[in-house]
């Protein structure tokens with residue numbers, strides 16, 4: 001019986017789609033650790049510390065959820081070290097699948113005992129991706145339906161900062 005799963009991602013920012021997947025994972029696993037990949041290859045809006053604080057706030061009242069940062073190294077090694085045999089990933093559309101399929105098989109190659117579990121979020125989040133939320137928010141659009149109020153506040157602060165810089 002697999003009791004502990006990890007839910008990795010960049011989470012820049014953490015959206016209601018991510019939250020939906022996390023809640024579904026908690027219906028299956030006793031413990032789910034959200035693993036924020038620092039991922040130096042991606043130019044993120046939020047620092048890894050900001051993302052960690054953001055997710056901790058969103059899951060503050062949840063039972064069985066951990067929040068950790070993968071600063072470097074492979075996710076498969078991290079999963080092995082943590083004794084996690086399941087990796088949770090959300091899939092919204094068929095186009096997500098190619099990349100997810102590749103990652104899942106590579107992770108299995110690196111750590112044969114690990115299984116990637118794909119979960120579909122509620123259909124209302126099908127078109128919600130961090131990249132588009134970031135873009136819309138930073139152009140002043142309303143994303144309040146797609147992120148937790150505390151994440152919305154952080155996005156507003158980033159927008160204010162970027163507007164101040166332009167002055």
Ligand code: PNS
Pocket residue numbers: 008009010011037039070073074075076102103104106107
């Ligand atoms: O939210 P994302 O950006 O789609 O998440 C991608 C993530 C963080 C899960 C992936 O890039 C990852 O696992 N990074 C850690 C480094 C690693 O193990 N890379 C090889 C994956 S097969």
